[in-house]
Amino acid sequence: MNFNLTKTQSLFKQMIREFAEKEVKPLAAEIDEQERFPQETVEKMAKLGIFGIPVPKQYGGAGGDNIMYSIAVEELSRCCATTGVVVSAHTSLCMSPILQFGTEEQKMKYIPKLAAGEWIGAFGLTEPNAGTDAAGQQTTAVLDGDQWVINGNKIFITNAGHADVYVVVAMTDKSLGTKGISAFIVEATTPGFTIGKKELKMGIRGSATAELIFTNVRIPKDNLLGKVGEGFKIAMMTLDGGRIGIASQALGIAQGALDETVKYTKERKQFGKAIAKFQNTQFQMADLKTKIEAARLLVRSAAFKEDEHVKNEKVNFSADAAMAKLYAAETAMEVTTKCVQYHGGYGYTREYPVERMMRDAKITEIYEGTSEVQRMVIAGKLFGKIK
Amino acid sequence: MDFSEYKDIYVFAEQRDGKIQSVALELIGKARELSKVTGEKVVAILAGCNVASQAGTLIEYGADKVVVIDDKNLETYVTEQYTQAVYQAVTKFKPSILMYGATTIGRDLAPRIAARLGTGLTADCTKLDITEDTHELQMTRPAFGGNLMATIMCPNHRPQMSTVRPGVMPKSEPDKSRKGEVVEFKPTFDQSKFIVKLVKNVKEKKNTVDISEAKILVSGGRGVGCKEGFEKLQGLATVLGGEVSSSRAMVDAGVMPHDRQVGQTGKTVRPSVYFALGISGAIQHLAGMEESDCIIAVNKDKFAPIFSVADLGIVCDLNKVVPALTERLKKEIKK
Amino acid sequence: MKLLVCIKQVPDTTEIKIDPVTKTLVRDGVPAIMNPDDKGGLEFALQLKDKFGAEVTVITMGLPQADLILREAFAMGADKAILLTDRKLGGADTLATSKALAGAARMLDWDLVIAGRQAIDGDTAQVGPEMAEHLGIPQISYVADVQYDDKAKKFTVKKETEDGYQILEFQGKALLTCLASAVKPRYMSVGGIVEAYDKEVEIWGADRIDVPETELGLKGSPTKVFKSFTKELKQPGQIHEVDAEEAVELIVAKLKEKHII
Numbered sequence: 001m002n003f004n005l006t007k008t009q010s011l012f013k014q015m016i017r018e019f020a021e022k023e024v025k026p027l028a029a030e031i032d033e034q035e036r037f038p039q040e041t042v043e044k045m046a047k048l049g050i051f052g053i054p055v056p057k058q059y060g061g062a063g064g065d066n067i068m069y070s071i072a073v074e075e076l077s078r079c080c081a082t083t084g085v086v087v088s089a090h091t092s093l094c095m096s097p098i099l100q101f102g103t104e105e106q107k108m109k110y111i112p113k114l115a116a117g118e119w120i121g122a123f124g125l126t127e128p129n130a131g132t133d134a135a136g137q138q139t140t141a142v143l144d145g146d147q148w149v150i151n152g153n154k155i156f157i158t159n160a161g162h163a164d165v166y167v168v169v170a171m172t173d174k175s176l177g178t179k180g181i182s183a184f185i186v187e188a189t190t191p192g193f194t195i196g197k198k199e200l201k202m203g204i205r206g207s208a209t210a211e212l213i214f215t216n217v218r219i220p221k222d223n224l225l226g227k228v229g230e231g232f233k234i235a236m237m238t239l240d241g242g243r244i245g246i247a248s249q250a251l252g253i254a255q256g257a258l259d260e261t262v263k264y265t266k267e268r269k270q271f272g273k274a275i276a277k278f279q280n281t282q283f284q285m286a287d288l289k290t291k292i293e294a295a296r297l298l299v300r301s302a303a304f305k306e307d308e309h310v311k312n313e314k315v316n317f318s319a320d321a322a323m324a325k326l327y328a329a330e331t332a333m334e335v336t337t338k339c340v341q342y343h344g345g346y347g348y349t350r351e352y353p354v355e356r357m358m359r360d361a362k363i364t365e366i367y368e369g370t371s372e373v374q375r376m377v378i379a380g381k382l383f384g385k386i387k
Numbered sequence: 388m389d390f391s392e393y394k395d396i397y398v399f400a401e402q403r404d405g406k407i408q409s410v411a412l413e414l415i416g417k418a419r420e421l422s423k424v425t426g427e428k429v430v431a432i433l434a435g436c437n438v439a440s441q442a443g444t445l446i447e448y449g450a451d452k453v454v455v456i457d458d459k460n461l462e463t464y465v466t467e468q469y470t471q472a473v474y475q476a477v478t479k480f481k482p483s484i485l486m487y488g489a490t491t492i493g494r495d496l497a498p499r500i501a502a503r504l505g506t507g508l509t510a511d512c513t514k515l516d517i518t519e520d521t522h523e524l525q526m527t528r529p530a531f532g533g534n535l536m537a538t539i540m541c542p543n544h545r546p547q548m549s550t551v552r553p554g555v556m557p558k559s560e561p562d563k564s565r566k567g568e569v570v571e572f573k574p575t576f577d578q579s580k581f582i583v584k585l586v587k588n589v590k591e592k593k594n595t596v597d598i599s600e601a602k603i604l605v606s607g608g609r610g611v612g613c614k615e616g617f618e619k620l621q622g623l624a625t626v627l628g629g630e631v632s633s634s635r636a637m638v639d640a641g642v643m644p645h646d647r648q649v650g651q652t653g654k655t656v657r658p659s660v661y662f663a664l665g666i667s668g669a670i671q672h673l674a675g676m677e678e679s680d681c682i683i684a685v686n687k688d689k690f691a692p693i694f695s696v697a698d699l700g701i702v703c704d705l706n707k708v709v710p711a712l713t714e715r716l717k718k719e720i721k722k
Numbered sequence: 723m724k725l726l727v728c729i730k731q732v733p734d735t736t737e738i739k740i741d742p743v744t745k746t747l748v749r750d751g752v753p754a755i756m757n758p759d760d761k762g763g764l765e766f767a768l769q770l771k772d773k774f775g776a777e778v779t780v781i782t783m784g785l786p787q788a789d790l791i792l793r794e795a796f797a798m799g800a801d802k803a804i805l806l807t808d809r810k811l812g813g814a815d816t817l818a819t820s821k822a823l824a825g826a827a828r829m830l831d832w833d834l835v836i837a838g839r840q841a842i843d844g845d846t847a848q849v850g851p852e853m854a855e856h857l858g859i860p861q862i863s864y865v866a867d868v869q870y871d872d873k874a875k876k877f878t879v880k881k882e883t884e885d886g887y888q889i890l891e892f893q894g895k896a897l898l899t900c901l902a903s904a905v906k907p908r909y910m911s912v913g914g915i916v917e918a919y920d921k922e923v924e925i926w927g928a929d930r931i932d933v934p935e936t937e938l939g940l941k942g943s944p945t946k947v948f949k950s951f952t953k954e955l956k957q958p959g960q961i962h963e964v965d966a967e968e969a970v971e972l973i974v975a976k977l978k979e980k981h982i983i
Binding site for chain 3: 403465466467490491492494495497498499501502503505506507508509510511525529530531532534535536537538539540541542543544580582583584585586587588589590591597603627645646651652659660669671680681683685689694695696697698699700701702703704707708711712715716719720
């Protein structure tokens, strides 16, 4: 048992923190204000290999692990949650299923460019009538000769419009329920594939969230990911990894808000002394710090388990990822809300970043499975099948 | 090493384009002071091309003797040419002490000479003393970003060498009636070592303001924030006939150029009045300005360390004070 | 082209504080970083590597924990790393340090030595030029740009001066000391980080370099620290918490007192 980061992981943390502080933080307020995708940051991250952290070298990745990936999303989100989720959706929701379920040809075709950040990835699961209940898929895929023809709509898709490659889930046989769902790799340039309405969001406003519209989108037969009927399993396993990304994002937001607030309460004076000198401040901040550290342990341990899973498929980390996300997301919401409170009136203004952080934190309790879904996953593991 | 062969206090009198640099005169002033303890002569080494006529200035400011090295190889400073010339002069005249200005030239030349002589060199000194009994030089300099002062000695080697920060030592009043000796020295140059060729020497106008020469400095820090803020400071500086300078934070942020930076890694200044506006006063900054005659600090944070060195501390928003003060001073000066 | 880059691990002096009671440096928790000017020099070397396929060797003299900055250099793109570490090298001033580094450089094959202008813990700017002198090669200090002409085998260097800059040229071996402010060093790449600890850092003791022991470390240092102390700050004047109007009055009064207006 060792709670220390390895030398490699801590060297990585040093780099990503410096990168986030110098390159990401200065843009955070601006991209939020303008609801603008941080293209310039994406290009910088691509150059450094941040889009291919847990990808084996043979596929053009950095050959890092999921703990490093989790640290990356955490540190980026500590400065800007939008930037964190761009990397998270790309890595966990697009590259990860291709790496886990793709054929060698699919991996060689897509992963090197995705890992290099030349292509950005996204994932299409949610539909207007299939949110938390992902089994209610209405998008369909029909085999026509050697092509799959996809029709339907996906909504709330992160990186939509900026991504080059989408992993998309569609119904191939409605009569089989969840067993009739399959997964596909769709390139953005495919005719019939268009981007619909862009959502106007409360938080992570620089992140592109939009609708995907499939109108007779014909993709090669070989772009089926996994086997026919494996789509639901692929989606659920993809979300297990994705949840570690979002848990890391939530953790980063919480840490960022705490750091800002420690600084602020040391500077801000009321009644003749720094508000950090009031014991009430100290006690409450101590509690927040403790919760953040608890969340970090859950997140790191889930990422560690995911790394074990990569080595041995039998290791299951669903509940670990769910607990990490549930706890980190709720911690982020609590921490950011209290941090705004500590900033008083200023905290409610856009002059200080905690206001943005509080808006950003909320989504972590919702996407890639709401907190309620996480509880379902955890309870499922806890109780097993109840007779 | 026979120390008795080494005597007198030497100053490398830096000139650029034939113009004696202020730091050379400051060093002569300091050397005069030290010579009162040791009873030695103050000697300036003046190297360059067609610079012999400047020797008189060095004497006026306190040199007893000037060693002139006038050679076309020394027209513009290049390391090797100057190293050969000064090294040969040093081995011939054997100074006990040799000081250089801590300028880009002094800091390039002095270590080269030190290594060639195998003697010690202390960089960027801000204080020089001499022991009463043994006449050894005590060289005091800041280290760790100005957090610590260290006094260095060079007990077993001669000459004792140091570079000294410009703007730190006070010049003497020039005395036109002073007499001194001028000696010409002709080094022999080994041209085969002239490997680095000077292609061009460019002066940039933006760098012509030397904040260390300014009598009044209006200095801004993080609290000023942006270029527009500094324009307001410029307005105040203009009214008072001063210059604008900056803390490191604003230079790092790209708001102000490096040549306007006051502090450990910037310039040392000692103006008559130093306005510290929105500068918290990190130790690195204080190291560069605390010798100012009068420090007026304006900062929102009453616990800012700048107030610990300020003669007048104002806890207020500089964005309100600066425009009001500028307007008021315009009226005052008209009167 | 073979490049030798000298780097140093330094405490981040912007993080150093003085203990108000004991008046000593508080070094606990101060991060140890690659000296900024040295990192600038490494960036210049890596740019030459990018353009001309140079082999970049980094060398540092220091404590065993300086291994960290060599790993960082690997992750930025350096090819080889040498850690010169020995008790016999301890307590060295700039002359003794430059002798040790020059001694190490003589054991290696290179076309150009690149160093930082100065280290933020000492700010002396002396080790580079002194090292060049020991190696018998020219130096250019305050370097803000380095260009290389592959055909003519000629380097063109921009050197900053107080009032502008110089353009200098040379062929053959030389030592450059570089400015951090002139270049933005690259970040470590993720792939570079993953490989950094798989590479070998060569550990050299004083016996690996051909320099007499009397010229190394404390013994070989002509300068001695006589004493060190923290600065006494001058006594502060009065502090007034006032509005802008009163502030103006106070400042004007002060300027009059000093005969400025």
